[in-house]
Amino acid sequence: MAAESSEVSPLVLTSKELKSSANWAGRLLFEYVIRLVLLVCALVSIFTTVAIIVVLVEEALAFFREVGLASFFLDTQWTPVFVNKHYGIWPLVSGTMMTSVIALMVALPLGLMSAIYLSEYASPRMRSILKPILEILAGVPTVVYGYFALLFVTPILQKIIPNLAGFNAISPGVVMGIMILPLVASLSEDALHTVPHSIREAAYGLGATKMEVATQVVVPAALSGIAASFILAVSRAVGETMIVAVAAGQRPVLTFDPRGPIQTMTAYIVQISLGDTPVNSLEYRTLFAVGFMLFLITLVLNLISDAVVRRYREQY
Amino acid sequence: MDGSSMWQEVSRNLRWRRGKGYLFEALGLISILVGLFVLFLLFYDVMRDGLPRLIPCRGQAAFPFFQCDLSVTVKFLTSFPSRRPEEAGIASALVGSVYMIGVMMLFSFPIGIGAGIYLEEYAPKNRLTHLIQISLANLAGVPSIIYGLLGLQLFVRALYNITGGRSVLSGALTMALLVMPLIVIATREAIRAVPDEIRQASLALGATRWQTVWHHILPYAMPGILTGAILAVSRAIGETAPLITIGALTFVAFLPEGLRSPFTVLPIQIFNWVSRPQPEFAHAAAAGIVVLLVILLSMNATAIYLRNRFERRW
Numbered sequence: 001m002a003a004e005s006s007e008v009s010p011l012v013l014t015s016k017e018l019k020s021s022a023n024w025a026g027r028l029l030f031e032y033v034i035r036l037v038l039l040v041c042a043l044v045s046i047f048t049t050v051a052i053i054v055v056l057v058e059e060a061l062a063f064f065r066e067v068g069l070a071s072f073f074l075d076t077q078w079t080p081v082f083v084n085k086h087y088g089i090w091p092l093v094s095g096t097m098m099t100s101v102i103a104l105m106v107a108l109p110l111g112l113m114s115a116i117y118l119s120e121y122a123s124p125r126m127r128s129i130l131k132p133i134l135e136i137l138a139g140v141p142t143v144v145y146g147y148f149a150l151l152f153v154t155p156i157l158q159k160i161i162p163n164l165a166g167f168n169a170i171s172p173g174v175v176m177g178i179m180i181l182p183l184v185a186s187l188s189e190d191a192l193h194t195v196p197h198s199i200r201e202a203a204y205g206l207g208a209t210k211m212e213v214a215t216q217v218v219v220p221a222a223l224s225g226i227a228a229s230f231i232l233a234v235s236r237a238v239g240e241t242m243i244v245a246v247a248a249g250q251r252p253v254l255t256f257d258p259r260g261p262i263q264t265m266t267a268y269i270v271q272i273s274l275g276d277t278p279v280n281s282l283e284y285r286t287l288f289a290v291g292f293m294l295f296l297i298t299l300v301l302n303l304i305s306d307a308v309v310r311r312y313r314e315q316y
Numbered sequence: 317m318d319g320s321s322m323w324q325e326v327s328r329n330l331r332w333r334r335g336k337g338y339l340f341e342a343l344g345l346i347s348i349l350v351g352l353f354v355l356f357l358l359f360y361d362v363m364r365d366g367l368p369r370l371i372p373c374r375g376q377a378a379f380p381f382f383q384c385d386l387s388v389t390v391k392f393l394t395s396f397p398s399r400r401p402e403e404a405g406i407a408s409a410l411v412g413s414v415y416m417i418g419v420m421m422l423f424s425f426p427i428g429i430g431a432g433i434y435l436e437e438y439a440p441k442n443r444l445t446h447l448i449q450i451s452l453a454n455l456a457g458v459p460s461i462i463y464g465l466l467g468l469q470l471f472v473r474a475l476y477n478i479t480g481g482r483s484v485l486s487g488a489l490t491m492a493l494l495v496m497p498l499i500v501i502a503t504r505e506a507i508r509a510v511p512d513e514i515r516q517a518s519l520a521l522g523a524t525r526w527q528t529v530w531h532h533i534l535p536y537a538m539p540g541i542l543t544g545a546i547l548a549v550s551r552a553i554g555e556t557a558p559l560i561t562i563g564a565l566t567f568v569a570f571l572p573e574g575l576r577s578p579f580t581v582l583p584i585q586i587f588n589w590v591s592r593p594q595p596e597f598a599h600a601a602a603a604g605i606v607v608l609l610v611i612l613l614s615m616n617a618t619a620i621y622l623r624n625r626f627e628r629r630w
Contacts, residue, residue: 117344141554239459
């Protein structure tokens with residue numbers, strides 16, 4: 001053994017070994033270049049984040065220089081495309097809130113119950129069938145949901161709810177809720193799934209029924225993950241665009257009546273984008289002011305969701 | 317209280333608790349079924365409105381394909397949009413979608429997979445890496461329409477000389493940024509699933525980092541990466557809002573001639589038709605939706621097949 005090892009590490013290099021060490025240097029250079037290229041790929045994400053912030057802030061600042069923060073936050077009318085222009089953001093915020101709240105009223109209870117069923121009750125075989133089908137719901141393009149809300153759900157709801165307009169907040173809200181359901185179900189189920197079996201068995205040992213174990217032991221133990229999924233659902237609802245652009249109408253009014261047409265922040269951006277808005281006009285800049293608000297809201301929600309998971313995660 | 321009445325009390329109590337439990341289980345099942353039922357309704361509604369426009373059939377449904385007029389289908393797929401709904405087709409939208417997605421893949425796949433490899437195999441634990449991870453997590457939660465605003469300022473306006481404004485290239489670049497986080501996440505998960513022994517064995521035999529990644533890690537991670545990439549592409553195919561924001565057109569009666577040509581895509585064409593009051597346009601929209609859903613479902617099926625066929629358990 002000793003003789004062999006002295007043979008492979010001689011003090012004087014042969015010509016063959018010199019050549020291979022030159023190869024080695026070339027290879028190291030190649031490795032270095034590859035590493036650099038990969039780093040640049042990863043840096044694209046930072047670039048994108050920075051670019052989003054710069055673009056939104058730059059144009060929003062130009063907007064606020066002309067309009068002023070006071071009228072943006074204190075005015076109650078949003079009429080940038082009319083002759084008599086007002087720039088109060090609240091009608092768009094109230095429209096967004098209404099559709100989002102309706103969506104969450106559908107998505108949160110159904111999503112959580114689905115998650116509990118999948119995690120606690122369904123057999124593995126049933127789970128392997130139900131889950132992928134549920135995920136198809138999340139893969140349907142939102143413009144298709146918009147079609148469904150406008151031409152299928154609204155006519156049905158009009159038979160049930162009196163005075164429901166053709167464009168309203170209820171129908172896109174409900175359909176959006178169904179769209180978000182798989183997100184809530186799948187993230188909450190992941191959270192429920194990580195609760196260890198020993199805890200469940202301890203509760204059974206104390207005489208709890210299956211439902212009592214689920215609601216009083218497993219759900220509380222997974223609460224941070226469930227809460228995070230709820231907050232992500234809110235963020236998704238606020239940022240959803242095509243369903244509301246198709247089915248909620250284009251009338252920014254400060255109201256809490258979901259039966260009439262309203263306009264959300266996202267639908268406003270779509271409306272202006274479809275028209276021929278001259279670049280650098282105030283109207284063009286409203287896009288970015290509204291976009292900036294939207295970005296801030298979703299960013300805060302995403303950060304809270306992240307913090308909840310980090311802060312309250314139970315470690316087993 | 318004597319023993320037998322106490323026992324009765326307990327068993328009554330238990331019956332009540334169990335009864336509540338069954339109700340609860342039923343509620344859970346109903347919740348899932350509501351989701352599935354709506355999915356069924358959605359498909360039913362779209363097919364009912366769209367199939368007669370896409371593949372009109374005579375007579376009963378017993379032998380549909382023998383009595384169907386496939387020339388209408390071909391005409392719908394190969395005609396340009398029109399003011400007359402019965403003549404309208406999706407040729408420019410279909411070609412625009414395929415063209416834009418193709419260009420998008422050229423950008424998003426190498427960059428997304430490269431970033432994933434860097435984060436899993438190379439990245440040191442430092443501030444920069446942390447920053448990259450925070451950006452990625454944040455980007456995955458940004459509403460898609462915000463990407464549209466970014467694309468509008470960055471690609472349509474600032475890089476006008478390269479992209480030619482509201483063009484295929486601008487759309488593809490915007491969508492590439494949008495789906496990149498998805499591809500990075502899929503790549504990282506696929507690479508993480510490859511056991512460390514393979515990495516160590518390769519390094520121990522004198523392979524360099526990149527040789528290890530290229531010859532040993534990537535081949536094993538490829539099915540997972542591909543699955544994620546297909547899902548990212550299917551997301552991009554259905555995405556509408558950012559492309560409206562960057563100004564893809566809603567009425568295009570020509571095929572895109574190059575990267576700098578104006579364009580439209582299938583979801584925007586559908587949106588345009590849905591927005592019109594005439595029911596004939598709604599039927600054209602439904603027919604377009606059927607085509608879109610067929611494309612998406614077959615892509616998802618491919619992804620699931622790939623995952624099941626090539627997935628390795630270690």
